Amino acid sequence: MSSSYLVALGSNQRHHSHGFPRDVVRVAMEELAALGKVTARSRVIATDPLGPARRCFANAALVLESEYDPPSLLKGLKQIERTFGRRQGRRWGDRVLDLDIVLWSGGVFAEPLLTIPHPEFRSRDFVLKPANEIAPAWRDPVTGLSVRQLCARV
Template sequence: MSSTFLVALGSNRRHHLYGLPRDVVHAAMEELSALGTVTARSPVISSAPMGAARRRFANAAALIESEYDPESMLAGLKWLESEFGRRGSRRWGDRVLDLDIVLWSGGVWRSRALTIPHQSFRERGFVLTPASAIAPDWRDPVSGQNVRQLKARLTRKATLPR
């Protein structure tokens, strides 16, 4: 049985073959086809670093139709990260490639290794902006809001006076 995954992509380090982070993200979007059929790719955006990271990120999102279950998809994404040269890095540090499962057509998934929906995606414009370009009507199974509504809520929150 086929499932759809919304995957977030990010990079803020050059790659020896692909070059700048934006080009790394474009290359990774093509390589996702090793895990299933990529049915949509968002534009690549630029975002500010978080946590320990020092460089700006290139971010995007992709929809993948796959026969994989969530844990197998996670293993495939980790394999792809390592193929791009990612090694163990500190949380929110600089990285060649970061791939995260944000949403899954099966709804909620919880295991020791993986939680779907991604725990922080509702507060991350660098995830919601690309996701809203390719899956604006996809509903978050936890909040009941769709990606477009979550993005609008986050945008309003960011513009409120403090």
């Protein structure tokens, strides 16, 4: 049974073969097709650093149709991050690639390593702006608000 996922992508470090963060995000969007069918992609936008990160980010979102359940998809996303050179480090630090499951067609999911909806997405314009381009009618199963409504509040 296939599920739909809204996935957020971000980068603020250059990659040795993919180039600048904007290019890293674009290549990562292609790589995500290994986990299912990409049915929608936002533009890549530039955003200010968050927390201890020092460099500006490139951010985007996509909708992925996948046979994977949420924990399996998370494993796949983490594997893609590692192939791009992502290393575990401090929260919100500089990174080559960050991939997050924001929303899932199955509603709410909660395990120690994964919470859907993403706990902080409602206050992050760098997630909501790209998401609003491709999935404005998707609803947050916790608040009942659409991505469009959440984006208007940020």
